[in-house]
Amino acid sequence: MVKAKVFVYQRRFDGWPKEGDLKLVEEELPPVKNGEFLAEAVYLSVDPYSRVFSSRLPLGAPFLGYQIAKVLESKNPKFPIGRHVFGYFGWRTHTVVKDEPSGMFPPPVLVPEWKDVPLSYFLGVLGMTGNTAYFGVLEICQPKKGDVVLVSAAAGGVGSVAGQIFKIKGCTVIGLVGTEEKGKWLVNELGFDNFINYKTADLDKALSEVAPKGIDCYFDTVGGHITNTVLSHMNEFGRIGICGTISSANEDNETSAPFNLSHIVGKQIKMEGFTVLRWPNRQSEGMVQNHKWIQEGRLKTRETVTEGFENAFKAFLDLFLGNNIGKAVVEI
Ligand SMILES: NC(=O)c1ccc[n+]([C@@H]2O[C@H](COP(=O)([O-])OP(=O)(O)OC[C@H]3O[C@@H](n4cnc5c(N)ncnc54)[C@H](OP(=O)(O)O)[C@@H]3O)[C@@H](O)[C@H]2O)c1
The missing domain is CATH 3.90.180.10 (Medium-chain alcohol dehydrogenases, catalytic domain)
Structure with missing residues (x-):
């Protein structure tokens, strides 16, 4: 037994x-x-x-x-x-x-x-986490070469892979992280262009400094007040992929993160939530591609x-x- x-x-x-x-x-x-x-x-x-x-x-x-x-x-x-x-x-x-x-x-x-x-x-990177990044970036955010992209929880499982896929697609990528150590890893080892420590920086001011021409695409894993601040930095026709809302995961009242929806209207932003379970028949596609990028040295984990x-x-x-x-x- x-x-x-x-x-x-x-x-x-x-x-x-x-x-x-x-x-x-x-x-x-x-x-x-x-x-x-x-x-x-x-x-x-x-x-x-x-x-x-x-x-x-x-x-x-x-x-x-x-x-x-x-x-x-x-x-x-x-x-x-x-x-x-x-x-x-x-x-x-x-x-x-x-x-x-x-x-x-x-x-x-x-x-x-x-x-x-x-x-x-x-x-x-070769499982559900990597596939969330793969499909979230390619299917939801649809990056174009030259896009300025922001990724939240960027040194986490999903965020670190998502940011690197945006880099592979020719974007300028900024990561939001909670420690300097995480930010340095993103920039020095994963090839991110910049990072903001959202715990120590004035996020609004820091975004104006690192993305003076605005953000074209936001891969969001945290939601809440961070996302609320990011909205005012989005460019016209920007895209936001809502991957997760960890900032309110432990709150009983999830309405504690009000969005200023006027930015969505005024800038004609496309905001779409997704789960990796949307692509049940394509899971091996993401796994095989992420594996290939690892073998080529373009994706680190x-x-x-x-x-x-x-x-x-x-x-x-x-x-x-x-x-x-x-x-x-x-x-x-
Ligand atoms: N849509 C889907 O199918 C799907 C699939 C997998 C995961 N997700 C979502 O993606 C997100 C990341 O998941 P993961 O598994 O890769 O976890 P993870 O990013 O490896 O770990 C969570 C990270 O979130 C950050 N964090 C925690 N509390 C925060 C807060 N209040 N505000 C801002 N950042 C906070 C922390 O990093 P810092 O030090 O940077 O704060 C922490 O290391 C989660 O929201 C998860 O639910 C969605």
Whole structure:
């Protein structure tokens, strides 16, 4: 009998996630039936969306998350023993998996056996994170050579990839970050043109200085007052891709971020929200292209790795504290 460790959603979040909102329990797994396989987590992803979507999660359910897992036992020939899979199994060490969608999430997929990249990249730059950047930039923002682009949470998993794809497309790219260390990484190693530390700068003034001709495209992962300030710097016919709203993720009242919509009207701005799940049949396209850019040395990545499944909650909280650089993952 296999025992899984599982973080269950024990108490509804009230503001910031707190110790005790999740509970670590042990669960005995049922035997693997025909069509199923047993997966052992190798890397767990921690993501802001788990906080955002938690309102839809029933209490007592495994907490929301996706992982790379190894197939230990299989009664499904599509998932042979020893191969790695990507799946939305939740925060758990072992799972008996059916080859079918789970709620709004797609079914498990085999991880490619590419030897030139670490396995954990399939949670980040070669996984959902990289695809969010890929489709958000190319499909929603549709960058043109010479565009001035602003990316928020630019040193995070999604933002750091998005900014580099804008650079590949010939844009001038400015990153918003919460520390000098993050900003220097973006400029010195990833090729961003500039950065603003939104925690120490007067954002309005700093944007006038680094983007004196205005912003053509804003890849927004934070929302709130930052976005409100950015609106007044957007150019006519600017595009804004709304990827996330982490600044209000822990607020009960999400209306605390009013937009000055007159900028949207007056400057005829196109603003569009999106989720990566919009392109279910094109996920391998994004993964293959991001892999090619890595091989060509045009796309770099970084991970913040937390050791131990038991420490997943701390890694999750660190996202909201800005303690991660690049994609945050937990090594089980
Ligand atoms: N639409 C989609 O399909 C999709 C998919 C994946 C992720 N997302 C969204 O994309 C965003 C980034 O996700 P990620 O997984 O790549 O996480 P991440 O950027 O790696 O980590 C979160 C980062 O957000 C910044 N942050 C935290 N609180 C903030 C605040 N109040 N104001 C401004 N910045 C804040 C922090 O960096 P600083 O030090 O710079 O503050 C932190 O490191 C999230 O909003 C997420 O929900 C959307």
